[in-house]
Amino acid sequence: MTSGNQIHSALYLAFQRSQWAELRESVPLTLSEPELADLKGINEKLSLTEVTDIYLPLSRLLNLIVGSRQKSGVVLNEFLSRTPPKRPYIISIAGSVAVGKSTTARILQALLSQWPEHPRVDLVTTDGFLYPLAELKRRGLLQRKGFPESYDMKMLVEFISNIKAGNPYVEAPLYSHVSYDRITDQHQAIEQPDILIIEGLNVLQTGQDAAVGIQQPFVSDFVDFSVYVDAQEQLLKKWYIDRFLQFRGGAFSDEKSYFHHYSKLNDAEARHTAANIWDSINGPNLKLNIEPTRDRAHLILQKGDDHLMSQVLLRK
Numbered sequence: 001m002t003s004g005n006q007i008h009s010a011l012y013l014a015f016q017r018s019q020w021a022e023l024r025e026s027v028p029l030t031l032s033e034p035e036l037a038d039l040k041g042i043n044e045k046l047s048l049t050e051v052t053d054i055y056l057p058l059s060r061l062l063n064l065i066v067g068s069r070q071k072s073g074v075v076l077n078e079f080l081s082r083t084p085p086k087r088p089y090i091i092s093i094a095g096s097v098a099v100g101k102s103t104t105a106r107i108l109q110a111l112l113s114q115w116p117e118h119p120r121v122d123l124v125t126t127d128g129f130l131y132p133l134a135e136l137k138r139r140g141l142l143q144r145k146g147f148p149e150s151y152d153m154k155m156l157v158e159f160i161s162n163i164k165a166g167n168p169y170v171e172a173p174l175y176s177h178v179s180y181d182r183i184t185d186q187h188q189a190i191e192q193p194d195i196l197i198i199e200g201l202n203v204l205q206t207g208q209d210a211a212v213g214i215q216q217p218f219v220s221d222f223v224d225f226s227v228y229v230d231a232q233e234q235l236l237k238k239w240y241i242d243r244f245l246q247f248r249g250g251a252f253s254d255e256k257s258y259f260h261h262y263s264k265l266n267d268a269e270a271r272h273t274a275a276n277i278w279d280s281i282n283g284p285n286l287k288l289n290i291e292p293t294r295d296r297a298h299l300i301l302q303k304g305d306d307h308l309m310s311q312v313l314l315r316k
């Protein structure tokens with residue numbers, strides 16, 4: 001572990017939870033009651049102390065970073081004497097299945113859209129770029145969902161490069177956790193937001209499995225700021241099992257759900273099934289393909305028990 005820690009201290013500034021929380025005291029940040037209620041709507045388990053101690057300083061940091069990019073854009077346009085093209089600022093959020101990427105992304109979306117400099121913040125998940133179920137079956141990848149080969153990376157890279165080019169209208173495919181498949185008759189329209197947040201397991205991956213010698217562009221080539229949400233595997237597995245139990249009474253109970261049969265499981269059976277899925281798919285994917293990308297992130301959010309942030313690491 002020593003060498004890992006040395007790499008960390010050379011590359012990152014580390015803030016313990018209390019040190020990070022103090023950073024919001026230097027500039028007072030407040031939220032109105034309705035804004036707090038909106039955040040609670042994202043995830044009822046979210047603690048409001050977590051919002052004030054962790055996410056408000058983070059929103060302030062990101063506002064400063066986006067602002068400095070907007071300013072350097074003005075300089076470049078003046079130098080080139082051209083009308084500035086509107087290019088969204090792109091933030092990516094990576095991490096394991098069940099670490100809380102989509103919750104983090106939605107909190108940041110809500111907080112960042114309150115700044116007058118960048119009110120339009122869109123959020124896309126890479127789930128929509130998984131191959132359709134029939135294609136996964138055809139390729140024998142049904143037990144490999146979430147692995148690099150289960151995504152249409154060409155489509156994802158094309159999408160993100162169109163966004164970055166300032167294309168006025170770009171469509172993202174949508175995924176349904178109910179049908180466990182891509183939705184074919186609906187798309188998400190992205191129309192030059194100020195900020196685009198893209199969330200998924202794979203946003204820091206570089207496709208090293210591509211044919212040797214052929215350099216493919218990666219998602220991260222188009223991303224301005226990357227975040228990795230991190231937690232120990234034993235916690236991730238627990239959170240995955242807890243969410244599976246919640247789904248059993250919720251999404252799985254829908255007759256149309258691909259996993260409707262899971263709704264019939266009792267507690268012990270459901271825990272056992274979820275633990276098996278973790279050990280055979282999501283755990284190996286974490287170790288092989290997700291965790292190795294962590295140290296490419298500009299910011300690492302480390303969570304401990306109960307999803308509470310224990311440490312924040314920021315690239316120097």
Ligand SMILES: Nc1ncnc2c1ncn2[C@@H]1O[C@H](COP(=O)(O)OP(=O)(O)OP(=O)(O)O)[C@@H](O)[C@H]1O
Binds near residue numbers: 097201
């Ligand atoms: N800050 C938080 N506080 C409390 N619970 C949380 C928090 N963030 C996430 N959770 C819980 O953890 C579980 C996973 O969260 P979420 O769906 O956001 O993860 P994810 O990383 O997007 O997962 P996936 O990749 O499988 O879609 C959910 O049950 C969610 O309610």
Ligand SMILES: CC(C)(CO)[C@@H](O)C(=O)NCCC(=O)O
Binds near residue numbers: 281282
């Ligand atoms: C859709 C993904 C790949 C990523 O969010 C994940 O939620 C998933 O479905 N993984 C496959 C194994 C499982 O059902 O958890």
